[in-house]
Amino acid sequence: MKKSQAMMLRENMNRKIKKIFTNPRIIILIICLVLAVVSISPNLNVKGVTIRNVVANSSASIAGIIGPTPNARPMNRERILAINNVVINNVEEYYGVVEKLEINQTVHVKTNRGLYKLLMRAETEEVVLNETIKRIVTEEVFDEATNKTENVTRIVEEPKKEVYVLGVEDIGLRVYNPPKTNIKQGLDLQGGVRVLLKPEEKVSKTYTDDLISSLNQRLNVYGLSDVVIRSSNDLSGNQYILIELAGANEEEVKELIAKQGKFEAKVGNNTVFRGGEDITYVCRSADCSGIDPGRGCGVAAGGGYVCRFRFSISLSPEAAERQASLTRDLEVIVENNDEYLSEKLYLYLDDKEVDQLNIGADLKGRAVTDIQISGTGGGATNQEAVYNALQNMKKLQTMLITGSLPVKLNIVKTDNVSPVLGEEFVNNALFMGLLILISVAVMVSLRYRKIQITVPMTVSLISEVVLLIGVASIIGWNIDLPAIAGIIIAIGTGVDHQIVIADETIGGRSVQIFDWKKRIKKAFFIITAAYLTTVVAMMPLIFAGAGLLKGFALTTIIGVSIGIFITRPAFANVVEILLRE
Amino acid sequence: MEDKKEWLFMKVYDKQYKKLLIIPFVLLFIALVLIFYKYSTTGEFIEKGISLKGGTTITIPMVKGVNIEELRASLLSSFPGRDINIRELSRIGQSSGIIIEADVDPEETDELSSFLEKVERELSIKKDDYSIEIIGSSLGESFFRETIVAISIAFLFMGIVVFIYFRSFVPSIAVILSAFSDIIETLAIVNLLEIKLSTAGIAAFLMLIGYSVDTDILLSTRVLKVTEGTVFEKIKGAMRTGLMMSGTTIVAILTALIFTQSEVIRQIMIILLIGLGIDLINTWIQNAGLLRLYVERKQKPYEEKSGNDVEGEYE
Numbered sequence: 001m002k003k004s005q006a007m008m009l010r011e012n013m014n015r016k017i018k019k020i021f022t023n024p025r026i027i028i029l030i031i032c033l034v035l036a037v038v039s040i041s042p043n044l045n046v047k048g049v050t051i052r053n054v055v056a057n058s059s060a061s062i063a064g065i066i067g068p069t070p071n072a073r074p075m076n077r078e079r080i081l082a083i084n085n086v087v088i089n090n091v092e093e094y095y096g097v098v099e100k101l102e103i104n105q106t107v108h109v110k111t112n113r114g115l116y117k118l119l120m121r122a123e124t125e126e127v128v129l130n131e132t133i134k135r136i137v138t139e140e141v142f143d144e145a146t147n148k149t150e151n152v153t154r155i156v157e158e159p160k161k162e163v164y165v166l167g168v169e170d171i172g173l174r175v176y177n178p179p180k181t182n183i184k185q186g187l188d189l190q191g192g193v194r195v196l197l198k199p200e201e202k203v204s205k206t207y208t209d210d211l212i213s214s215l216n217q218r219l220n221v222y223g224l225s226d227v228v229i230r231s232s233n234d235l236s237g238n239q240y241i242l243i244e245l246a247g248a249n250e251e252e253v254k255e256l257i258a259k260q261g262k263f264e265a266k267v268g269n270n271t272v273f274r275g276g277e278d279i280t281y282v283c284r285s286a287d288c289s290g291i292d293p294g295r296g297c298g299v300a301a302g303g304g305y306v307c308r309f310r311f312s313i314s315l316s317p318e319a320a321e322r323q324a325s326l327t328r329d330l331e332v333i334v335e336n337n338d339e340y341l342s343e344k345l346y347l348y349l350d351d352k353e354v355d356q357l358n359i360g361a362d363l364k365g366r367a368v369t370d371i372q373i374s375g376t377g378g379g380a381t382n383q384e385a386v387y388n389a390l391q392n393m394k395k396l397q398t399m400l401i402t403g404s405l406p407v408k409l410n411i412v413k414t415d416n417v418s419p420v421l422g423e424e425f426v427n428n429a430l431f432m433g434l435l436i437l438i439s440v441a442v443m444v445s446l447r448y449r450k451i452q453i454t455v456p457m458t459v460s461l462i463s464e465v466v467l468l469i470g471v472a473s474i475i476g477w478n479i480d481l482p483a484i485a486g487i488i489i490a491i492g493t494g495v496d497h498q499i500v501i502a503d504e505t506i507g508g509r510s511v512q513i514f515d516w517k518k519r520i521k522k523a524f525f526i527i528t529a530a531y532l533t534t535v536v537a538m539m540p541l542i543f544a545g546a547g548l549l550k551g552f553a554l555t556t557i558i559g560v561s562i563g564i565f566i567t568r569p570a571f572a573n574v575v576e577i578l579l580r581e
Numbered sequence: 582m583e584d585k586k587e588w589l590f591m592k593v594y595d596k597q598y599k600k601l602l603i604i605p606f607v608l609l610f611i612a613l614v615l616i617f618y619k620y621s622t623t624g625e626f627i628e629k630g631i632s633l634k635g636g637t638t639i640t641i642p643m644v645k646g647v648n649i650e651e652l653r654a655s656l657l658s659s660f661p662g663r664d665i666n667i668r669e670l671s672r673i674g675q676s677s678g679i680i681i682e683a684d685v686d687p688e689e690t691d692e693l694s695s696f697l698e699k700v701e702r703e704l705s706i707k708k709d710d711y712s713i714e715i716i717g718s719s720l721g722e723s724f725f726r727e728t729i730v731a732i733s734i735a736f737l738f739m740g741i742v743v744f745i746y747f748r749s750f751v752p753s754i755a756v757i758l759s760a761f762s763d764i765i766e767t768l769a770i771v772n773l774l775e776i777k778l779s780t781a782g783i784a785a786f787l788m789l790i791g792y793s794v795d796t797d798i799l800l801s802t803r804v805l806k807v808t809e810g811t812v813f814e815k816i817k818g819a820m821r822t823g824l825m826m827s828g829t830t831i832v833a834i835l836t837a838l839i840f841t842q843s844e845v846i847r848q849i850m851i852i853l854l855i856g857l858g859i860d861l862i863n864t865w866i867q868n869a870g871l872l873r874l875y876v877e878r879k880q881k882p883y884e885e886k887s888g889n890d891v892e893g894e895y896e
Contacts, residue, residue, distance in 0.1 A: 188843075191709075196720070234727050411687045412720040416713040424642060425843060432840045436833045443829050481845050485781070488846075489788050492833060496795050496826040503822040525806070529746045529798045534791035536738035540731035541787060545724045549784055556788075 019577050029570040033463055036470020041075055042181045047087075048079040048112070049094045049175040052246065053224050057284055058172020063118040065109070065173065067225035071476060074179035082110040091177050103168050123169040124286065182473040186480025186551070187244055187417050189426050195257060196413035196546060197241040207406045211241065214405050215257055219245070221398045232547035240546040241409065244478075260408045261399035264348045265373075267326045267359075272345065273319035276403025280369075281314035284397055288312045290390070292374055297385055300378055305385035309393040310374040313400065320367040328365035347373065349396065350408075373400070429484055436488075437461060440495055448502060452578040457498050460571040464494050467562045468555070482552035490559025493534060497527040497563065501572050506579055516580060520572050531564045595813050598870045605867035608859075609762045612769035619772055627768065630777035633725045635718025637685040637693065639700060641711040642670070642678035642842070649679065652703055656681075659699050660692075670842065677842055687715045728783040735787055736760070739794060746798070752805060755871040756797040759863040763793040766863075767856040776852075781845040785852035792830065792853070793860045796823040797868050804872050812876050816869050823864065827857055 020026055054060050054067040068077045080088055083097045084107055101107055107118040138153045179185075187194050203211070208231045219227050228244040243257060263275030273279065283289050289311030291297065297307040315323070331342040339361035347354045355375045375396060377389030437458065445454045468487055472479055504523035505516065534556065541553035594601065620626040631638050649667045656665050663683055670678040681700060685693050693715065701707070716724075739760065744753045764786055771778065803819040804812060831854065838850045 198720070234723070235730055236723065236727065238723060410717075412717040414687055414713070414715045416708075418640075418642075418709055418712045428840070428842050432837055435840060436836045439832045439836050440829050443825075443832055447825055481843060482781070482784070485784070485788075485846060485849055488833075488837065489791070492830050493791065493795070495829045495833070496792075499822060499825050499829065500799060503825070522802075522806070526799050526802045529742070529802070530791075530795040532742045532746075533739045533794045533798070536742055537735040537787055537790045537794075539738065540734040541728075541784065544731035545727040545780065546720070548724075549728075549780065552784055 016577055020574055023570075023573050023577065025569045025573045029463060029566055032467055032470075032566055036467050036473075039470050039474045040181045040183060040466075043075065044180055046075070046079070046178040046180055047089065048081040048178060049088055049091055050074075050178045051078050051080060051111075051173060052176050052226050053174040055170065055172035055174070056221055058170060059107075059118045059121055060109075060116075060172035063109070063116045065111075065116055070226055070228055073182050073473075073476065074184060075182045079112045079178055080109055080173070080175060081112060082108075084108050085110075091175060094175055098171055098173075101168055101171065103165070107171070118171065120171070121169040123166045124163050183469055184473070184476060184478045185426065186478035186483065187246065187415065188481040189429075189479065190246055191417045192244060192246045194245075194413075194415040194417075195243045195411060196548075197243065197257070197409040198412045199239055199241070200408040200410060202239065203407050208239070208241070210406050211409075214402055215241070215243065217402045218256055218261075218398050219243075221401055232550075233543075234546050235540070235544050238546070240412070242547065256395055256398060257409070259395070259399065260350050260405045261402065262348075262350050262404040263396070263400055266346045266348065267323075267330075267343050270326050272323045272326055273315055274404075275400045278316050278319040279313050279400050280316050282397050282400050283312045289393065289397070291386060295374075297382055297389075304378055304380050305382045306376050306378045307382075307385040307389035308374055308376050309389045310372050311393060311397060312370055312372050315369045315371060317367070317369065320369045323363075323371075324365050324367040327359060327363060330359075330364060332361045332364065347375070349399065354396070425481070433465070436491070444495075444499075450579075453502055453506075453575060456571055456574040456578070457495075457502070460498065460567045460574075461491060461494055463570075464491060464559065464563055464567050467566065468559045471558055471562070472555070477551065477554075480551060482549055483555040486552045486555025486559060489534075489556050490563060493530070493560050494563045494567070497530065497568055498571055500526050500530075501568065502575065505572070505575060516576050520576065523572065524568075527564065527568065531560055534560050591817075598866075598873055601866050602870040602874075605762060605862055605870075608766055608862065612762075612766040615769045615772065616765065626772075628772060628775060628777045629721075629725065630779040630782070631682050631684075631721075632714070632716055632779040632781075633721050633783075635684070635686060635716050635721035636664075637681075637683045637696070638714040639681040639683075639697070639711055640670075640678065640714075640844070641681070641700075641704060641706060647679055647704065652679075652681075655703060656683075656696075656699060660696060670844070680844065685715070687717050724780055725783075728780065732764075732783070732786055732790075735790055736764075739790055743794070743798070747801060747805065749805075751875040752801050752872060755868045755875070756794060756801060758871075759797050759860075759868040760790055760793050762863045762867060763789060763856055763860050766859045767852060770855050770859070771852060776848070779845065779848055782848045782852055785849040786856075788849070788853060789856040789860075792857060793863070796826060796860065796864045799823055799826070800864060800868055801872060804869075804876060812873050816865075816873065820865055820869075824861075827861060831857055 021030075051065065051067060054065050065078070080094065082088055083094070086093075086097050088094045088097065101120050103120055103122040105120045107120060109116045109118055134155055136153060136155055138151055176190075199208075199211070212229050212231060215229050216227070219225075219229075224245060226246050228246075229241065231239060231241050233239055261275060265272045265274075290309065292308040292310040294310075295308040297305055300306040327341060327343075332339050333342050334340075335358075338358075341359040341361060341364055343359070345357045345359050347357070355373075357372075357374060373396070375389075375392055377385055377387075377392045379385035379388050440461070441454060441458045444457055445451075448454060465487060468490060469479065472483070477483075501520070501523040504526070505519045538553040538556050541549050616626050649669060653665055653667050657663065660683070663685070665684075666682040668680045668682075670680060683696060685696055687693070697713070700711075736757075740753070740757045743756045747753050747756075767786070767789060771782075776782070799822060800816065800819045803815045807815055810818070834850050834854050834857070837846060838854065841847050841850065
């Protein structure tokens with residue numbers, strides 16, 4: 001007798017389970033869950049280190065390694081698996097191996113896409129000695145009288161210099177521990193720099209696009225490709241440009257993007273050439289750019305050290321012509337046995353003087369296309385001055401290459417998030433999420449004392465989080481702190497709505513219920529109203545305040561929508577199937 | 582003993598609901614007076630944090646044994662006239678770092694970098710060890726205006742949805758009034774606690790609209806759309822569900838409050854916690870009382886007729 005009852009119960013259970021997995025709403029939920037998991041594609045066994053950025057002109061970029069595009073999904077990015085057959089498992093191991101590389105060593109970098117052969121270069125510093133050497137120079141000179149270009153050979157005396165090897169040049173790769181899922185972590189979670197810029201005057205859509213592409217180009221020249229640049233507006237019609245550099249904590253980048261970069265070289269009040277179109281080539285290799293071998297470093301007047309950098313550029317013929325006509329009428333003066341022209345060439349960046357250069361007497365009235373640009377950098381120590389001078393040079397070069405921005409930008413907000421803090425946040429958020437889930441599950445169990453309610457409720461909450469993160473990974477948006485707050489609300493609302501469903505259907509009544517449909521309909525009447533009010537309340541936030549809380553509003557809206565359209569119908573059906581006699 | 586107490590409360594709740602209605606309205610009045618007082622004395626009706634006012638926030642996790650007073654004095658001596666605040670971060674009762682706030686604008690580049698250098702030296706930390714958030718005062722100001730506009734629009738939209746849903750004036754107004762009281766009273770308490778609001782804190786008020794309306798809608802639906810039982814029975818039934826809803830949310834919030842190490846999340850959670858507490862009064866005394874007044878007044882002429890209907894119909 002007892003046995004048959006147990007058998008009947010089991011049969012009943014089997015029937016119910018079969019019913020659950022053939023229910024269309026539940027099938028939809030399961031399909032969505034599978035899609036979400038595929039998109040997140042968790043893989044705990046990812047090996048190597050992921051490449052974040054490749055520094056321009058470095059050994060790595062010469063060898064053909066390309067940095068990821070910002071839209072590249074985290075799991076699809078190139079990963080370094082081994083260097084010189086030494087397997088790399090994490091960032092520490094990577095730096096351990098890279099540190100030991102030597103000058104002129106050939107390095108084999110194995111990635112998940114291929115094998116690259118890199119040649120390590122030396123980082124050098126030129127020091128000027130107190131001696132001079134003579135050198136024979138042959139130049140092409142355009143003679144205006146004959147209208148021909150002729151070769152002129154002359155002997156120049158220049159200071160003798162010695163090249164010191166400082167060490168191995170940076171390999172040029174920025175790496176991070178490989179992501180284990182396709183969830184894109186926002187800046188708050190992985191560290192990096194966020195800059196919010198505001199154009200000084202209102203600009204049209206085309207200008208904004210120009211701005212964004214110029215900024216992108218500038219950052220690319222810098223070797224930063226994993227960047228997000230987008231424009232946003234707020235409710236009052238203010239325009240903003242938001243730049244996010246994941247993982248980067250490079251101060252100079254901030255300055256670089258905020259500078260309009262209007263470069264001008266003037267003789268007197270007349271412009272000789274401008275950055276951008278007047279300049280056809282900017283030298284960035286070691287033989288024609290770096291610390292000025294002729295002037296080098298010295299003690300500054302106000303204490304500390306100052307170093308002078310120089311690099312050569314090529315002017316367009318028109319600009320060269322302009323220079324010729326502007327210098328034609330200048331007088332030649334003699335200073336320390338050197339012959340100069342009476343006016344200097346002044347270099348301006350964003351209307352601020354960067355440097356002034358003496359113009360050699362031999363340039364008078366000649367249309368020379370190759371000229372040298374110079375500037376300075378200072379610091380408390382010699383080393384610091386060298387570093388700062390080289391940084392200033394890099395910035396100036398970048399602006400000469402990319403030209404000026406159509407409008408001046410002001411930095412209105414910057415965030416530097418420490419990567420250490422970010423990692424803590426992720427672990428903390430996961431831990432917190434788990435605790436919240438457990439505490440809610442405990443409360444629900446205490447209240448309903450029915451496993452048929454507690455289990456579906458917990459499962460449905462977990463599914464909601466998975467679906468929400470799945471959607472985020474499909475559309476490639478970053479999970480940051482505001483988004484986490486959005487997830488928390490969506491889950492909170494989820495619990496509330498499931499309690500409404502549970503109470504409307506079985507709450508306070510006997511289990512024998514005959515009008516399930518009606519009761520579920522009533523539960524949905526309440527939760528639909530709650531859903532609609534949440535959505536309309538979050539809507540204005542999408543457009544308010546430079547879009548910084550957009551992530552929060554969107555996550556909440558998508559989260560509650562997933563709940564009302566996918567998980568809650570499934571939950572209601574499961575509860576009905578399990579509890580209906 | 583427990584039973585008796587509960588019984589007493591329910592008895593008062595049932596019989597004296599009109600008198601109980603005074604409580605939420607007095608609270609609302611006090612809150613409005615407090616906010617108005619704050620506005621008339623300080624010119625602001627909230628305590629603005631750095632992200633709404635402009636300035637620099639430096640978060641340094643994992644530094645221990647810092648003498649906050651000494652650090653502040655030392656920073657002030659190098660940067661006189663600045664408004665510098667230092668707070669300790671704590672998680673599960675343990676110190677987990679410090680936050681330094683200063684009124685340095687992003688446009689003052691030189692001042693800013695020397696300030697950061699000084700902090701780095703004082704605490705012997707490196708660039709990667711801390712986070713900085715710098716916001717310009719004009720942006721802070723516009724953020725504040727924008728979020729206030731966003732909250733107003735959100736509130737308006739919510740009201741429209743409620744009206745369309747219930748299609749009767751008094752119950753809709755009761756729901757909207759309850760949400761309004763929640764926001765105003767929470768704001769007054771936040772001011773009393775001298776919490777400096779950040780952008781995220783303002784977003785928390787938006788969340789509050791969503792959460793507080795949930796229980797109100799549940800209550801109104803049960804009272805208006807179900808015909809079985811007396812009004813009080815319907816309110817009691819709705820209360821069982823509503824308290825469970827608030828209970829789970831409050832437990833979740835408390836868990837997050839204890840374990841989070843993010844100031845952003847912490848502020849959101851504190852505001853939600855206060856708001857949900859206040860919402861218990863505004864939903865179950867104010868909204869429920871108003872609904873009962875409305876329904877019983879409407880039912881009076883038919884009192885003899887309406888008995889125990891078989892099953893509730895709803896639209």
